Amino acid sequence: MVNAAIVGVGHTKFGRATDKQLQELAWEAIKEALQDAGITQRDVQFVAVGNTGRWSSDPLPAVVISEYSDLCPAGSIRVEAACASGSAAVRAAYQTVASGQADIALAVGVEKMSESTNLQVVEMIGRAGNFFWEFEQFGLTFPGYYAMYATAYLHRYGAKEEDLAAIAVKNHYYADLNPHAHFHKRITIDDVMKSRYVAWPLKLFDCSPQTDGAAAVVIASEKIARKLTDTPVWIRTQAVATGTSNLSKRSNFLSLDSAVKAAEEAYKRAGVERDKAYKYFDVAEVHDCFTIAEILAYEDLGFVERGQGYALAREGETYKGGRIPVNLDGGLKAKGHPIGATGVSMAAELTKQLRQQNPPERQADIKRGWAIAHNIGGTGHYAYITIYTLDKPPTG
Amino acid sequence: MAQTREQIEQMVNQWLKYVEELMKNEGLPIVPEEKTGDPLWVDVREMRLKYLIPVKRIKKFFDGLCEGKIYATRCPVKGIYYFPPQADCPACMDENLEWVEVKGEGEILTFTKINVKPLSFVHYPDYIVAIARMSEGFNVLCWLSTDKPDEVKPGMKVKLVVKRREPEGFFSYYLEPA
Ligand SMILES: CC(C)(COP(=O)(O)OP(=O)(O)OC[C@H]1O[C@@H](n2cnc3c(N)ncnc32)[C@H](O)[C@@H]1OP(=O)(O)O)[C@@H](O)C(=O)NCCC(=O)NCCS
Ligand SMILES: [Zn+2]
Numbered sequence: 001m002v003n004a005a006i007v008g009v010g011h012t013k014f015g016r017a018t019d020k021q022l023q024e025l026a027w028e029a030i031k032e033a034l035q036d037a038g039i040t041q042r043d044v045q046f047v048a049v050g051n052t053g054r055w056s057s058d059p060l061p062a063v064v065i066s067e068y069s070d071l072c073p074a075g076s077i078r079v080e081a082a083c084a085s086g087s088a089a090v091r092a093a094y095q096t097v098a099s100g101q102a103d104i105a106l107a108v109g110v111e112k113m114s115e116s117t118n119l120q121v122v123e124m125i126g127r128a129g130n131f132f133w134e135f136e137q138f139g140l141t142f143p144g145y146y147a148m149y150a151t152a153y154l155h156r157y158g159a160k161e162e163d164l165a166a167i168a169v170k171n172h173y174y175a176d177l178n179p180h181a182h183f184h185k186r187i188t189i190d191d192v193m194k195s196r197y198v199a200w201p202l203k204l205f206d207c208s209p210q211t212d213g214a215a216a217v218v219i220a221s222e223k224i225a226r227k228l229t230d231t232p233v234w235i236r237t238q239a240v241a242t243g244t245s246n247l248s249k250r251s252n253f254l255s256l257d258s259a260v261k262a263a264e265e266a267y268k269r270a271g272v273e274r275d276k277a278y279k280y281f282d283v284a285e286v287h288d289c290f291t292i293a294e295i296l297a298y299e300d301l302g303f304v305e306r307g308q309g310y311a312l313a314r315e316g317e318t319y320k321g322g323r324i325p326v327n328l329d330g331g332l333k334a335k336g337h338p339i340g341a342t343g344v345s346m347a348a349e350l351t352k353q354l355r356q357q358n359p360p361e362r363q364a365d366i367k368r369g370w371a372i373a374h375n376i377g378g379t380g381h382y383a384y385i386t387i388y389t390l391d392k393p394p395t396g
Numbered sequence: 397m398a399q400t401r402e403q404i405e406q407m408v409n410q411w412l413k414y415v416e417e418l419m420k421n422e423g424l425p426i427v428p429e430e431k432t433g434d435p436l437w438v439d440v441r442e443m444r445l446k447y448l449i450p451v452k453r454i455k456k457f458f459d460g461l462c463e464g465k466i467y468a469t470r471c472p473v474k475g476i477y478y479f480p481p482q483a484d485c486p487a488c489m490d491e492n493l494e495w496v497e498v499k500g501e502g503e504i505l506t507f508t509k510i511n512v513k514p515l516s517f518v519h520y521p522d523y524i525v526a527i528a529r530m531s532e533g534f535n536v537l538c539w540l541s542t543d544k545p546d547e548v549k550p551g552m553k554v555k556l557v558v559k560r561r562e563p564e565g566f567f568s569y570y571l572e573p574a
Contacts, residue, residue, distance in 0.1 A: 018434040057439065123514030132449060133480040137561070137568050138525050138538055139510060139517035147508035148527060155506075155550045200509040246480065248527055248537035253506045 003393050004097040005225040005232030008037025008218035009348035014182045014336035016114050017212035022056050023068035025214045026110040030069050033106065033216035037228055041069065044218075045102035047076040049110065050089030050340040054124050056112035065108060082128055082377030083289060083332075085109065086215070086343025087238070087384035093219045094235050103221045109344030110214035121210050125339075128378055130245040143199035143207050143290060145247060145379040150201050150292035152253035159295075159310040161201050165192035166314040167291035168205045168333055175330025177362045182211050182336030206291040211336030215344040217351065222392070233351045236370075236387040239265035243380040256380030259300040263374070266385040267302075274302040278324040280372075283353045283364035285346040287376040288331040297374050298326070301385075320364055328353065328362040343384060346373040350388045366390075401519045453483035456495050461567035464558045466500065468534065469493040477534045498536075500556040501574065502528035507540060507548055519563070526571050528554050540571040547573070 010032030017025055026049075034040060049062040058064045062078040065071070081088035086109035093105035113121055126141040134140050153159060169189060175181035187205060195204035225232040243258035244250060250257065264274065272280045286301070288294035298309035303324055304317075312318050318326040329335050329349045332342060350371040353364050369390030376383055415438045419425045425438040451458060460467040468479040472494050474487055479498070484491050507526035510517070517523075526540040526548070536556060542548060553574035561568045 016432070018429040018432050018436065117515070119513070119515040119518065122512060123516055126514045130480075134537055135514075139514055139520070139523065140525055141510055141512065141514055143512065144508050144510050144525060148506040148525070151508060152506040152550060196511070197509070198512045200511065202508075246537070248479070248535040250535075253527070 001098050002100050003222040003234060004094050004219050005222070005234045006217045006347060006351045006388070007220045007225050007228045007232055008033045008035075008039070009351050010034075010036060010216040011180055011345060011348050012214045013180050014211050014213035014338060014345075017112065018114055020212075022058055022061060022110055022112045023065050025112065025212065026061075026065045026108055026216070027069045029110070029214040029216040030065075030071075030106065030108060033218050037218040037220070039104065039218065039228070041071050043104050044071055044074050044106050046093060046096045046105040047071050047074055047108065048089040048092035048096075048105065049076065049078045049108045050081075050085035050087070050343060051078055051110055052080060052082060052085050052339045055116035055121050057115060061110065065110070071106070081382040081384065083287065083337065083339050084343055084375040084377030084382045084384045085340035086345065086347075087373065087375040087386060088343065088382075089340070090217065090219070090235075090343055090347050090386065091238055091240070091384065093217075094238065097219050097221050100221075103224045105219050106216060107219060107344055107347070108214065108216045109338070109341035111338035111340045112212050113210040113338065114212050118210060129247065129381065133246055134248070141199060142379070143202050146290040146292055147199035147202045148247065149253045149296060149379070150290070153292060153295065153310075154201065156254055157307040157310065162189050162193065163310040163314060164202070164206055164291040164295070165189045167288060167294045168192050170313045170319060171288060171294075171327050171331040171333040171335075174328050174362050175334030177359060178329050178335060181330040181334055182209055183330070183334045202290055202292070208289045208332040208337035211338040213336060213338035213341045213345070215341050215348045217344055217347045231355050231390065233354050234389050234392055236389045236393050237266050237269040238384065238386040239263070239269065240385075241265070241383045243378075243383070245381060247379060254306070255300055256296055256376060256383065258380045258383035259297065259374065259376060259385070262383040262385040263301050266387055270387050277302040280368065281324060281370050282366050282368055283328060283350065284324055284326045284372045284374065285329070285350055286326055286331070286374040287342075288327060288333045289337055289376070291333065293376065294326065294331065294333075301372070301374055320362065325364045328358070328364060343373070343375040346375055347386070347388070354388060354390050404515075404518060454481050457481045458567075460497070461558050461569065466498045466556055466558060466569050467495045468498050468532070470496045477532055479530075479534045479536060498556060499531050502530040502536065502554050502556065502571070504528050504540075504548065504550050504552040504554055504571075505535065506550055509545070524548060526554070528556070528571050530556070536569070536571070538569050538571055542573050544573070
C-alpha cells in the first residue's frame, strides 16, 4: 500500500441549480480542485464519479463529465452507494492511488435532483431500500425509514421531538455561516416544532432537502503529494460495511449496525479507543440526512454512551468548542444533500478544517489534526467511515 | 391532500399540452423555471417504466394471500425463518426451504405515518407503516390499519391479516391491533 492524501478540493454552492447541467456543475468543482492542487487534467490518471442519478437525465455521468472537463482518456468509473456514493468515489480514487495504479486520481460527487419534480424524487429515493417488499406495496419514503428509527429511539429513551429539533437548530446555524450551503436561515426549536409532518415524528425541518451540487477532491500518492503541498490531508483509513436491504430484517431500530461495524473496523486500524473516540478527533462530519440520524451517529461512533446522544447538541457539546464539533458546515440538513456529492463534500470540508481554511466562527480548533467522516447510504444500507489526518499514516 | 390518480394524470396532461403549444408557437420546448425564471428544456421524450418481476419461486406466498393465508419459508435443517419469503437458504447453500403459515401474532417494534408520499402513492390517505416482531421471531413490515391511530405505540400487540388494497384491489397483508 502506498500512502495517499487529499491535495486539492473544489466545492460548488449547494442548492437549486436550475441554471446548470450536471457536467457544468461537476466541472465547477473539478476546476477548483485542480487549481487548488496546482495540477492540470493531464496529471489526472483516474476519475471516480459518485452519482446516484435517475432524477437527472444522463445515465453515464462519468463519461459526460470526463468529456466536458477534458479529462479523457484517463480511466473512469461511476460508483453507487446511495447517499454514500461520494465516499465510494473517494474510495475508488483512494484505492487506485494506494494500490500504486495511479499517482493522481480525482474523486467527484455530483447530483442534479431538481431535474425531476419533488414527489418523483421522493418516489425514487423511497424505492432505494428493498423495492419489492418495502416500496412496491407499502410506499416507504426516506423520511419514513428514518422516522421508524426516530419512533423507536424516542420511545426507548424518553427523548422528545424537541431534542431532534436541537440538531436542526445547530446545523442551520452553521449553514448560515457557510456560503456554499443550501439554506441561509437560522431557526429555533419552535420553528422546527411548527413545521409540517413529513413522516411522523419527523417534520420538514428534521429533513435534509433535495439539493443540486458538486464537490471534487484530488488524491495523490505520497511521492506526488509532498511535491504539491505542505499540508497534505492523509486518508488514514476507510472502513465500510453493509446493512440489510429490508428494514424488517434488523434486530433493533436504535442504532445502525453497519455504521457500528464500519466504525469498529476503522478505529481498530487507526488505533482509536471507541469509548474515548471523541478525544481522537478535532472535528467530525456525520450523516444527518434526518435529525435522528445525527443522534444515532453520535452513539454509533462512540462519541457518547447509548441513549445519551440526544442531549449532546442541546447542551452545546457538538458545537465548536464542545466535546466534539459536528457538521460545522451545516450538515446534510442545512448545507444540503446532493446525494452522490455528499461524501466528497465531507472530504473537502474536513480537508479545509484540517488546513484551518474556514472562517473562524465555523473553524474547529485543530489540536491533534484528526477528523472523521461518517457517510451512510440509504438507511444504514451502506456505511463508509473515513479518517483523515495531518500526520502521515505509519505504514506504507 | 389526497388526490385521485385521475386528478394527477389531468394535471400532468395539462402541463404537457402547454409545453406542446409552446413548442409549436416558439419552436422550442423551453419554459421558465417557476421560482428563478431560468430557462429549462422540457424533455421531449418520455419513458414509462413498469417492471416485470418474476415471482415463480415464491408463488406459494401469493397463492396463500388469495386464500387469506400468509406464508414464510423456513429452513428444515437450521430452523431459520425467511420473511419476506425467499426460495434459497444461503446458510445451507440449499433450496430445500419449506413453506409454513405464519401464526400472525406480533408486537409493534416501531412505526411511522407517511404524510409526504411518493408520486405513485399520493392517491392514498396518509398511511401508517409499522414493523412488528412476530411470535416466531421474525419481523414483518407493512401498513397498519386501525380506527385509533393515536393509540399506536411500540409494544402494542398486533395481528397480521390479509386484505385487499383498494382502490387497486390486489391482496396484501396488514397489521391490525390484536
Ligand atoms: C422533505 C421534503 C419531502 C420536502 O419537500 P416538499 O414537501 O416538496 O417541499 P417544497 O420543496 O415544496 O418546499 C417548500 C418550502 O420548504 C423549504 N424546504 C424544502 N425542504 C426543506 C427542508 N428539508 N428543510 C427546510 N426547508 C425545506 C423549501 O425551500 C420551500 O421554501 P420556500 O417556499 O421558501 O421556497 C423534501 O425536502 C425531501 O424529499 N427531503 C428528503 C430528501 C431525502 O430523502 N434525501 C435522502 C436522505 S438519505
Ligand atoms: Zn438452510
